[in-house]
Amino acid sequence: MWVKNLLDVCGKELKRTLSDVGVLVFFIIVPLLYPLLYAYLYSREVVHEVPVVVVDECRSTTSREFLRKSDATPDLKIVSYCSDMEEARNLMRRHKAYGVIHIPAEFERTLSEGRQATVNLYCDMSGLLYYKAMLSGCTIVSLDMNRDIQMQRLSGLSDWEKDAMTMPIENEYITMFNPTNGFQAFLIPAVLILVLQQTLVLGVAMLAGTENERRRSGALILGEEYGNPMVVLAGKGLAYLLVYGFTATYVLCFVPWLFHMPQLWQLPTLVAFIIPFLLASIFFAICISFFVRDRESCFLLFVFVSVPLIFMSGISWPTSNMPAFWKVLAQLFPSTHGVNGFARINTAGALLQDVRIESISLWILTGVYFMLSLFIYERMYRSDKMPGVEFVMAMRTRVRRDIRVAARDIKEAGQELKEKLEQRKKN
Amino acid sequence: MSGTKQGFWAIAGREIVRMQSRPLYGLSMIFAPLFCFVFFTTLMREGLPESLPAGVVDEDNTSVSRSILRNLDSYQQTEIIRQYSNFAEAREALQKNEIYGFFYIPKGTQEKASSQEQPKISIYTNSAYLIPSSLLYRDMKTMATMASAAVGREVLLAKGANMDQAMGFLQPIKMDMRPLGNPWLNYNVYLSNTMLPAVLALMILMVTCFSIHTELKDGSAREWLSLSGDNILKAVSAKLFPQTMVFSLMALIYLVLLYGWMGFPLHNGFWPMFAAAELLILASQGFAVFIASAIPSLRWSLSLCTLWGVLSIPISGFSFPVMGMPAALQALSYLFPLRYYFLIYVDQALNGVPLVYSAWFYVAMIAFTILPLVDISLLRKAAHEYTYLP
Incomplete structure (x- = not known):
């Protein structure tokens, strides 16, 4: 009996979803296009050929060699040679260049005396990637030239120099899981997960808003006639899960493939992880949709949340360095666990046991939000009001009353003070 | 003329009543921006992440490798929390997010060192987390170079070279990086300066569009318009005026913050x-x-405003520079007010260049302000004829 009811609710909800253009925008169009736009935005991964200007006060063969080699790196591009720093600064002000390579006059002489010579790099800090490009470009050149200089000096061969040459230990750098060390492979997995959660929230909230608008004009809400909130909730959840089965496949598998991003996932792991993520997101969405009074307010209430949510996931600013309060709050959102799990499954080839903590957290969130929705549904069936909106209204009344009371207290205190001052004056 | 003035204030007063009648406005105009202001400034209050967890793997386990390990002095930003017995174990720790990177000293390091071959230490970082990975790399590279230089320097000094000569040989050309405007490489400076206005601008775009179109949806547009004497320009500016005041207060708060x-x-x-x-x-x-x-539809115009607000964050170029984007998107970036705000901020707050260099950015923002003059007559028409379709 309840299975039939459940499927009944699921079918009706599917029909309602698929016939509502506003909801389809969130469930299909945004997940279809938005990830493409984002991935396209970062498709070049890193910044190449950052324009820099040169102030070469040395004008020697060595300084010219340094500059030629810097220009040849993929990171930098010399756009102009300036006679002094003022001219260079002017070009930076006009956004013609993002850095200055300054070679001091004594550069060559210092080198020939066997002491350490310095090259000064001034860098515009409006984007950290300019800094990174300048640092890595010039470091490569200096390492290269240092080796040549050492070799030259060794041809003169003194014992201690020879000894030292054999000693230094080289080092090499290997970036794991994001071979180009680029922006796309790092940010897009997080964006994809967030798009799934946020479109679910917006779509479900829009459905709930519509329902509430109708309810205000006396209509029954979906499934009320079955009298069993658990069945209604499960039916709705199943309907959304069916839709998002397709959406998630497209977003998480097709988009990264299209942009040739690293995709190291194993199918069983991915499926076993994404199902609890979708379930947690669905019941989370149902839960907060109770705060929505009409169709369009979901935009104003939930869109901005995406911005802090992506930072809460720890994909950008490391979790290990977040204040405890935000760390705890972040646990309440499926996206936090979803981003961390998916980034590692997709980009680092992690298996289910490697993301055990995230996976368990998502199951717990699923349970918590399911129970919470159940509780709210029960109350909703019993009364005509919307518990979420009711709660906000009550809070608002209370805050307003508190403010009024505080204002009155302040006024009274002020009057008392005034009276006292007047009395003192009289005395 | 006094009649005109009354019309303006009557609409503004009516808007204040409307704003108070629903918690939605308070939540989206005051709570949402304030929440984000507090969130971003407190999230990154360290400025630069400190003590990022890293590990080491010593598969050589000889006196040479141990002396390297000893010389890997901890830096403020990097903390070596554990030694792993082999590569696989460290890789697993990386996958589990216990560490963001590790040093790897392979077997045969001592052998190579004594047979006059150059041994090699490898630095691994998890670049799926780009920021900790980049910071860790910078520290670990320095640590490795210093550890190896320490060994070389000791030899040179023992052979009678002075410090100047030793460094002049080990590293003849040295880079001196001078980051302008933000010498501490503070992440909070670089994110919050754009994130706070970005969230505010997003909320403004949505609230403005929403509040105008709800008039149409609720069927109160004709009453609103009649208060202005059928002058749509006055009707809109009077209606938005109280909102401008609230948003200005929010802007002041973030500027002071x-x-x-x-x-x-x-x-x-x-x-x-x-x-x-x-x-x-x-x-x-x-x-x-x-x-x-x-666009005479609440849903579609609100969708577009939302898209614009959200998209303006990456396309303003504060994290990934506009010059690194595909050409089509570079052109598109001119259509976002936040892009000009960001350029002004770089010039005026970060780099302190004379105001004249930013003049065009201010002009562009003024152009956005008067943009509605182009099509506002359509809104007047809609206010007279519109019926809401869900």
């Missing part, structure tokens, strides 16, 4: 940035009115 409380660089003083923030508010309102007039 960033440049007063946090003490972020503000080279040309308060007024250029205050003007930029005010113009960002007006430009966002102007853009939203333009969209709301052009």
Whole structure:
């Protein structure tokens, strides 16, 4: 009996979803296009050929060699040679260049005396990637030239120099899981997960808003006639899960493939992880949709949340360095666990046991939000009001009353003070 | 003429009542921006992450490898929390997010060192987490170079070279990086300066569009318009005026938060940035009115405004520079008010260049403000004829 009811609710909800253009925008169009736009935005991964200007006060063969080699790196591009720093600064002000390579006059002489010579790099800090490009470009050149200089000096061969040459230990750098060390492979997995959660929230909230608008004009809400909130909730959840089965496949598998991003996932792991993520997101969405009074307010209430949510996931600013309060709050959102799990499954080839903590957290969130929705549904069936909106209204009344009371207290205190001052004056 | 004035204030007063009648406005105009202001400034209050967890793998386990390990002095930003017995174990720790990177000393390091071959230490970082990975790399590279230099320097000094000569040989050319405007490489400076106005602009775009179109949806548009004597320009500006005031207060709060409380660089003083923030508010309102007039449907115009607000964050170029984007998107970036705000901020707050260099950016924001003049007559028409379709 309840299975039939459940499927009944699921079918009706599917029909309602698929016939509502506003909801389809969130469930299909945004997940279809938005990830493409984002991935396209970062498709070049890193910044190449950052324009820099040169102030070469040395004008020697060595300084010219340094500059030629810097220009040849993929990171930098010399756009102009300036006679002094003022001219260079002017070009930076006009956004013609993002850095200055300054070679001091004594550069060559210092080198020939066997002491350490310095090259000064001034860098515009409006984007950290300019800094990174300048640092890595010039470091490569200096390492290269240092080796040549050492070799030259060794041809003169003194014992201690020879000894030292054999000693230094080289080092090499290997970036794991994001071979180009680029922006796309790092940010897009997080964006994809967030798009799934946020479109679910917006779509479900829009459905709930519509329902509430109708309810205000006396209509029954979906499934009320079955009298069993658990069945209604499960039916709705199943309907959304069916839709998002397709959406998630497209977003998480097709988009990264299209942009040739690293995709190291194993199918069983991915499926076993994404199902609890979708379930947690669905019941989370149902839960907060109770705060929505009409169709369009979901935009104003939930869109901005995406911005802090992506930072809460720890994909950008490391979790290990977040204040405890935000760390705890972040646990309440499926996206936090979803981003961390998916980034590692997709980009680092992690298996289910490697993301055990995230996976368990998502199951717990699923349970918590399911129970919470159940509780709210029960109350909703019993009364005509919307518990979420009711709660906000009550809070608002209370805050307003508190403010009024505080204002009155302040006024009274002020009057008392005034009276006292007047009395003192009289005395 | 006094009648005109009354019309303006009557509409403004009516808007204040409307704003108070629903918690939605308070939540989206005051709570949402304030929440994000507090969130971003407190999230990254360290400025630069400290003590990022890293590990080491010593598969050689000889006197040479141990002396390297000893010389890997901890840096402020990097903390070596554990030694792993082999590569696989460290890789697993990386996958589990216990560490963001590790040093790897392979077997045969001592053998190579004694047979005059150059041994090699490898630095691994998890670049799926780009920021900790980049910071860790910088520290670990220095640590490895210093550890190896320490060994070389000891030899040179023992052979009678002085410190100058030793460094002059080990590293003849040295780089001296001078980051302008943000010498601490503070992440909070670089994110919060754009994130706070970005969230505010997003909310402005949505609230403006929403509040205009709800008039149409609720069927109160004709009453609203009649208060202005059928002058749509007056009707819109009077309606948005109280919102402008609330948003200005929010802008003031974030300016004080960033440049007063946090003490972020503000080279040309308060007024250029205050003007930029005010113009960002007006430009966002102007853009939203333009969209709301052009598209006579609450849902579609609100969708477009939302898209614009969200997209303006990456396309402003504060994290990934515009010059690194595909050409089509570079051109598109001119259509976002936040892009101009960001350029003004770089010039006026971060780098302190003369105001004249930013003049065009201010002009662009003014252009967004008066953009609705193009199509606002459509809104008037819609107010007279519109019926809501869900």
